[in-house]
Amino acid sequence: MAVLTDTEVQNTNQLTVANIQQLSELNEGDVVLINPDGSISVLYEIQSLHNAIMATERCNHRCIMCPQPPILQEKDKTDFNLKLLSLFDKNTKGIGITGGEPTLIGDNLLVLIEYIKKHFPTSSISLLSNGVKFADYKYAQKLALTMHRDLQIDIPIFSDIDTEHNRIVGANTFYKTIYGLYNLAKFRQKIGLRIVVHKQTYKRLPQMAEFIYRNFPFVFHVAFMQMETTGLAEQNIDELWIDPYDYNNELEEAVLNLARRNMNVSIYNSQLCILPESIRNYAKQSISDWKNIYLAECDGCELKWECAGFFASAENRHSNKIQRITI
Numbered sequence: 001m002a003v004l005t006d007t008e009v010q011n012t013n014q015l016t017v018a019n020i021q022q023l024s025e026l027n028e029g030d031v032v033l034i035n036p037d038g039s040i041s042v043l044y045e046i047q048s049l050h051n052a053i054m055a056t057e058r059c060n061h062r063c064i065m066c067p068q069p070p071i072l073q074e075k076d077k078t079d080f081n082l083k084l085l086s087l088f089d090k091n092t093k094g095i096g097i098t099g100g101e102p103t104l105i106g107d108n109l110l111v112l113i114e115y116i117k118k119h120f121p122t123s124s125i126s127l128l129s130n131g132v133k134f135a136d137y138k139y140a141q142k143l144a145l146t147m148h149r150d151l152q153i154d155i156p157i158f159s160d161i162d163t164e165h166n167r168i169v170g171a172n173t174f175y176k177t178i179y180g181l182y183n184l185a186k187f188r189q190k191i192g193l194r195i196v197v198h199k200q201t202y203k204r205l206p207q208m209a210e211f212i213y214r215n216f217p218f219v220f221h222v223a224f225m226q227m228e229t230t231g232l233a234e235q236n237i238d239e240l241w242i243d244p245y246d247y248n249n250e251l252e253e254a255v256l257n258l259a260r261r262n263m264n265v266s267i268y269n270s271q272l273c274i275l276p277e278s279i280r281n282y283a284k285q286s287i288s289d290w291k292n293i294y295l296a297e298c299d300g301c302e303l304k305w306e307c308a309g310f311f312a313s314a315e316n317r318h319s320n321k322i323q324r325i326t327i
């Protein structure tokens with residue numbers, strides 16, 4: 001099928017989608033979904049390092065800052081996702097599995113992992129999960145038995161206090177997530193922890209770091225993440241927003257606490273100019289390219305090439321302390 005701008009449509013007798021704006025942003029090998037209303041969604045970008053499939057849009061949590069609010073019912077997407085994967089370039093370096101909560105599709109998640117393992121032998125997998133389902137020992141075992149050589153399961157944790165975590169995720173699942181982490185550790189799975197920082201989580205970042213070191217020294221990676229202000233985060237913004245500059249003390253203490261103990265720690269989605277120099281080298285370029293922007297203030301910044309920049313949704317809401325860096 002041809003996907004064309006309106007000026008080209010006269011010259012083809014192929015099955016054609018026409019009048020697509022910004023066609024120049026697509027590359028040969030990208031995969032698009034043509035929606036019934038004629039719009040197109042880009043599902044795979046051959047040049048991106050952040051390609052992912054959405055296992056389901058359902059979720060068993062209702063996190064107050066969820067950037068992608070879940071839906072209640074849907075037709076299982078596994079066949080669609082297998083078809084989508086079949087269109088990916090065989091040399092894709094990394095494939096994400098996201099949601100919603102991917103484990104809600106049960107054993108079909110293992111089908112997706114097995115497919116990726118077979119057809120993309122050099123690709124890593126990043127599985128984003130709330131970890132609850134892995135409290136089921138047998139399910140954690142099944143995941144381990146896929147024997148994928150480079151699968152990382154990234155699990156968010158929001159507080160060292162059970163009731164606080166439960167309030168933020170909108171479910172009484174703190175201990176299930178903890179059991180899930182231990183079950184995955186028993187099977188020597190590669191685990192990442194993610195802490196989204198906002199007004200309701202920043203104060204206890206130092207305690208969180210200590211909690212993680214004491215209880216989960218086996219995790220491969222810990223990421224402190226600046227919040228994306230879209231979806232439910234946007235709806236609940238008054239309860240969640242704090243200028244990221246204003247939690248630097250807590251962030252610095254937490255990051256350095258874990259780093260001094262040789263834990264692998266990163267800061268995601270943050271801008272270098274607002275971070276204390278002591279923790280700038282933990283910041284990573286973590287924002288998916290399709291939603292990554294820089295502001296006018298960034299023009300001429302000498303650290304732009306290594307700075308994560310902003311989520312597109314941050315254009316109108318970001319730290320007041322953004323300032324280009326000249327060395």
Ligand code: SF4
Nearest residue numbers: 271273298301307324
């Ligand atoms: S000015 Fe922009 S590019 Fe430079 S460090 Fe700040 S956010 Fe990053």
